[in-house]
Amino acid sequence: MPIQVACRCGKTITAPDEYAGRKGKCKACGEAVAIPAPARRAEPDFPPPPPKPAADDFSDPLPGAPADETLYSASPSMFRNRPVQFILGAGLIVSPVVMLLVLLAKGTENTAAFGYFILSLVASPLAMLAFLKWWLDCRATRLVITRKRISLKRGILSRRLNEVRVADIRNVRVDQTALQRLFGVGSVGVSSSGQGDVEIEVHGIPTPQRVREILDDLRG
Known part of the structure; x- marks a missing residue:
């Protein structure tokens, strides 16, 4: 935007913006005239916007509400809720090891011990699956x-x-x-x-x- 300056001789001088702060000659009287910088418009001072509250699925939308602690x-609990079932399930899981020790102690020719050992091999995986499902349900x-x-x-x-x-x-x-x-x-x-x-x-x-x-x- 051009800058207009009044000379002492009464002539008005129009200068481009890039001459702001420099001196120019008046074409009418030849006197040096200082070209001022254009005045900056004062910007209105608005208060900053209030900060947005943090998003929380369980937060109260009212301002100043206490945190949802x-x-x-x-x-x-597994053992404390059903201690008998817990002990029986754990016993079935380790039963093949116990029955193997019994079978070795009594001899492999012992039919009853061998039958219990085979039965424990079947019951142990089933007990482990039931135990795992129970644990997952609790967790x-x-x-x-x-x-x-x-x-x-x-x-x-x-x-x-x-x-x-x-x-x-x-x-x-x-x-x-x-x-x-x-x-x-x-x-x-x-x-x-x-x-x-x-x-x-x-x-x-x-x-x-x-x-x-x-x-x-x-x-x-």
């Missing part, structure tokens, strides 16, 4: 309690999530047999005000009474 997280199940909700997650490849907000919990049920009380495990069932039946139910979970206490404290 995890208060309890556990999977069903794939997790009960999680936060300050806002209780959720039960199931599955490894395919996932199933059942969730109830703490504010909607109507009833918390804890079941324990005498043996389960001894080992500190039990079953937990949670129902909400929107459903008539139990929405979340998990068996063999550690410290079930602690689950009830946490939910009672959250419901206030």
Whole structure:
């Protein structure tokens, strides 16, 4: 944009932008005239935009809301929930080794020992498969309690999530047999005000009474 400067003789001089800060001659009187730099327009001072909140699947959209802290997280126990089945399954898995030692001690001509050894060879792989399935089922199940909700997650490849907000919990049920009380495990069932039946139910979970206490404290 051209710069216009008034000379002392009254003549107006028009100079290109690249002459800003230099001197030029007035064509009318020949006097040197300083060409000023063009004045910069003041830009409005707007406040910076507020930072965006971090994305969180379980975050409260209200500003200033407390974080959804995890208060309890556990999977069903194997031995503590079913100690008898655990010991029997482990015994079947190692039974071929035991029966082989018995067979060697009594002699290979012992028909009964040899029959039990063959039977253990069949039972051991089946027990291992059952034990592996049981372990995977326990590892794939997790009960999680936060300050806002209780959720039960199931599955490894395919996932199933059942969730109830703490504010909607109507009833918390804890079941324990005498043996389960001894080992500190039990079953937990949670129902909400929107459903008539139990929405979340998990068996063999550690410290079930602690689950009830946490939910009672959250419901206030």
